[in-house]
Amino acid sequence: MYNDNPTLKDLNAKTIDESAQGQVFGTEFTPKQPGEKRYYIESYGCQMNFSDSEIVASILGEAGYGPTREMETADLILINTCSIREKAEDTVRKRLRVFDKVKQRHPGTMVGVLGCMAERLKAKFLDEEKLVDIVVGPDAYRDLPGLVAGAEEGEKGVNVFLSREETYADISPVRLQSNGVTAFISIMRGCDNMCSFCVVPYTRGRERSRSAFSIIAEATDLFDKGFREVTLLGQNVDSYKWENPESGAVVNFAELLTMTAGVDPKLRIRFSTSHPKDITDDVLYAMRDNENVCKYIHLPVQSGNTRILDLMNRTYTREWYKEKVDRIYEIMPDCAISSDIITGFCTETEEDHAETLSMVNYARYSMSYMFFYSERPGTPAARKLEDDVPLEVKKRRLTEIIELQTDISRELNAGEVGKTFKVLIEGDSKKSDQDWKGRTTQNRMVVFPKREGEKPGDYVTVKIIDSTSATLFGER
Numbered sequence: 001m002y003n004d005n006p007t008l009k010d011l012n013a014k015t016i017d018e019s020a021q022g023q024v025f026g027t028e029f030t031p032k033q034p035g036e037k038r039y040y041i042e043s044y045g046c047q048m049n050f051s052d053s054e055i056v057a058s059i060l061g062e063a064g065y066g067p068t069r070e071m072e073t074a075d076l077i078l079i080n081t082c083s084i085r086e087k088a089e090d091t092v093r094k095r096l097r098v099f100d101k102v103k104q105r106h107p108g109t110m111v112g113v114l115g116c117m118a119e120r121l122k123a124k125f126l127d128e129e130k131l132v133d134i135v136v137g138p139d140a141y142r143d144l145p146g147l148v149a150g151a152e153e154g155e156k157g158v159n160v161f162l163s164r165e166e167t168y169a170d171i172s173p174v175r176l177q178s179n180g181v182t183a184f185i186s187i188m189r190g191c192d193n194m195c196s197f198c199v200v201p202y203t204r205g206r207e208r209s210r211s212a213f214s215i216i217a218e219a220t221d222l223f224d225k226g227f228r229e230v231t232l233l234g235q236n237v238d239s240y241k242w243e244n245p246e247s248g249a250v251v252n253f254a255e256l257l258t259m260t261a262g263v264d265p266k267l268r269i270r271f272s273t274s275h276p277k278d279i280t281d282d283v284l285y286a287m288r289d290n291e292n293v294c295k296y297i298h299l300p301v302q303s304g305n306t307r308i309l310d311l312m313n314r315t316y317t318r319e320w321y322k323e324k325v326d327r328i329y330e331i332m333p334d335c336a337i338s339s340d341i342i343t344g345f346c347t348e349t350e351e352d353h354a355e356t357l358s359m360v361n362y363a364r365y366s367m368s369y370m371f372f373y374s375e376r377p378g379t380p381a382a383r384k385l386e387d388d389v390p391l392e393v394k395k396r397r398l399t400e401i402i403e404l405q406t407d408i409s410r411e412l413n414a415g416e417v418g419k420t421f422k423v424l425i426e427g428d429s430k431k432s433d434q435d436w437k438g439r440t441t442q443n444r445m446v447v448f449p450k451r452e453g454e455k456p457g458d459y460v461t462v463k464i465i466d467s468t469s470a471t472l473f474g475e476r
């Protein structure tokens with residue numbers, strides 16, 4: 001679901017935003033009927049953004065808009081944007097130039113910017129980017145049809161109000177780009193962590209949790225429709241906390257996991273992202289005790305050095321993080337852990353960097369999302385710290401981390417050869433329609449020959465016979 005950076009792909013590095021190809025939602029092209037309105041939407045950034053686009057699709061559907069994959073036939077072109085690194089924003093600006101060409105060919109087409117970049121730049125977007133008609137922040141999507149109607153009358157529409165309550169709990173996301181097997185469920189919005197490098201608290205506002213009832217209802221509905229895996233999404237899922245307004249009872253994340261696991265033993269549960277300071281033993285026990293909660297934790301370390309972690313305001317030390325890793329492997333020896341890592345943060349020395357390398361070795365990550373530091377305007381780091389590591393140094397350190405991670409991924413995958421796994425079939429493999437692809441509970445991708453009578457959504461047993469750093473290959 002993350003957009004891959006093609007240049008780093010071979011090194012098993014995945015980045016969230018650096019691809020020029022956003023994911024496009026829409027059904028197959030059918031001729032437009034007179035009076036019918038169509039929207040085209042591209043999404044960039046994190047899984048939360050993709051999940052939000054599904055909410056936007058639902059809101060637009062209610063307002064009478066149908067989806068299209070062809071921007072030439074769209075009445076409304078939307079781009080759901082990411083601000084996390086400069087490169088993500090550059091990509092969006094490039095796409096706006098492309099949309100403008102379409103607009104010139106089809107006058108009257110509206111262009112809207114959604115998401116984090118809309119929130120960060122607000123009305124400035126309309127001044128800077130004359131190409132944009134509508135600017136809508138992550139908490140204002142219900143207002144989208146109204147803003148479009150206004151824009152059609154010549155008004156410039158902006159709503160970047162950040163809410164303390166909005167969770168879109170009552171909206172059923174439209175799963176347009178779906179494989180029919182796996183889906184995201186957004187369980188909370190916003191972030192209160194204030195990592196010094198991060199723009200998210202400013203673009204997505206305060207943390208708030210969605211009603212547990214609505215989450216369970218959505219998971220149940222997905223299961224009934226044939227889905228077999230849900231990923232519970234939040235910037236910091238371990239601080240999920242919802243109070244039942246009727247009983248006053250409080251549901252925490254460990255309890256939510258157990259409740260979701262109870263929907264059906266055949267429904268796999270994943271979640272992302274965990275913060276090392278907040279993940280509790282109770283969450284680990286809930287994982288261990290429920291076979292259908294996948295044995296995989298995305299536990300971003302960011303840096304392996306305590307001084308840098310402190311400057312990043314991560315609120316844990318190297319030792320604390322190592323103890324968390326130990327605890328996870330102690331409670332679930334077969335659990336996979338993945339990470340996010342930033343190289344070249346302000347003041348990072350070669351010794352500090354060496355500690356990040358050693359952490360990658362210590363934690364034995366199954367994979368990592370790796371980035372070099374990109375200063376974001378308005379963040380505490382931008383205000384208080386000097387971005388003083390030269391770009392070549394940041395990039396060289398990034399390459400070192402990527403190479404080490406790739407070696408570890410390759411080693412860990414090679415260690416799976418000979419073992420047998422329960423795999424959930426997701427669909428045809430990329431390379432051959434004679435092969436399925438699916439995942440193990442540890443989130444490792446497996447490619448294996450099809451057998452008659454099988455379909456996506458089935459669980460099958462696969463024996464691993466070969467591997468690369470990114471994929472396992474199996475036989476039946």
Ligand code: 5AD
Nearest residue numbers: 197198300340341342371372373374
């Ligand atoms: N520069 C580089 N990477 C960043 N991330 C967040 N902010 C920045 C930034 N300013 C990374 C972190 C985070 C992931 C989603 O993106 O590793 O966990």
Ligand code: SF4
Nearest residue numbers: 045046082083084116
């Ligand atoms: Fe990008 Fe962060 Fe916004 Fe997601 S929450 S779209 S990663 S800035």
